[in-house]
């Protein structure tokens with residue numbers, strides 16, 4: 001169910017995305033004067049640890065390599081991993097116009113709560129309304145500049161952050177990430193159905209860790225069971241589908257903060273083509 005239990009006391013309620021609010025709907029949160037974001041793409045997974053942040057990072061890197069202007073809003077506020085994946089450690093700064101996002105080696109702009117903490121191992125244990133407030137700040141108080149595609153790395157599952165982002169930011173569509181286990185596919189179905197409830201198009205499905213290719217025999221082994229992403233994509237009418245292998249170099253490059261150096265060798269092209277094809281003319285003016 002997409003709806004929160006509503007007390008109808010909007011003034012004291014922090015659930016920014018509640019459908020009963022008078023100000024509900026896309027673009028509820030304004031942007032600052034130095035921001036022009038054309039398209040917003042959410043990256044979601046029904047379950048943690050399936051590679052959602054990796055897929056966000058790879059999609060962003062691939063689109064940046066194509067010459068597009070790309071940003072990442074790390075909405076996984078309690079488990080932020082984007083700065084580490086890109087090796088971004090500089091603390092955020094601000095000027096009179098707003099917060100200045102960090103920049104990766106290739107120029108992807110990044111906003112993440114980890115860039116606001118004095119040490120990156122300090123835990124963030126905040127309730128939903130506070131987390132929603134942070135996302136609002138990342139969206140509205142950041143001087144993003146010109147961005148063609150802003151990727152929003154969502155927390156896993158379908159928490160109230162999901163509602164905040166999808167009802168309050170002008171999201172063009174979502175890319176969902178799964179791994180081959182049946183349970184994960186079932187949980188992805190929940191995220192897809194919620195996106196449908198919120199009228200957010202599902203652009204693509206990436207089945208991560210679909211196989212492991214043996215260096216010696218060249219055979220593909222299905223470590224986590226038979227891939228089922230294609231069937232899941234068909235079942236939910238998701239227009240683009242892609243797979244990524246289990247590749248130890250992903251983990252190594254993420255740990256070293258060098259994810260931009262990975263060459264996906266066209267593996268995400270179907271998703272990228274669909275992202276480019278399905279964008280609304282313009283998300284914010």
Ligand SMILES: Nc1ncnc2c1ncn2[C@@H]1O[C@H](COP(=O)(O)OP(=O)(O)OP(=O)(O)O)[C@@H](O)[C@H]1O
Pocket residue numbers: 045047048049050051052053054055076079081155156208209244245246247248249250251252254255
């Ligand atoms: N295909 C892969 N091959 C090898 N390692 C991978 C692969 N995909 C992800 N990993 C590794 O698994 C770990 C979890 O990945 P990631 O952080 O992207 O997952 P997540 O779904 O975003 O997790 P959470 O939702 O809990 O934040 C990372 O260390 C990442 O490098």
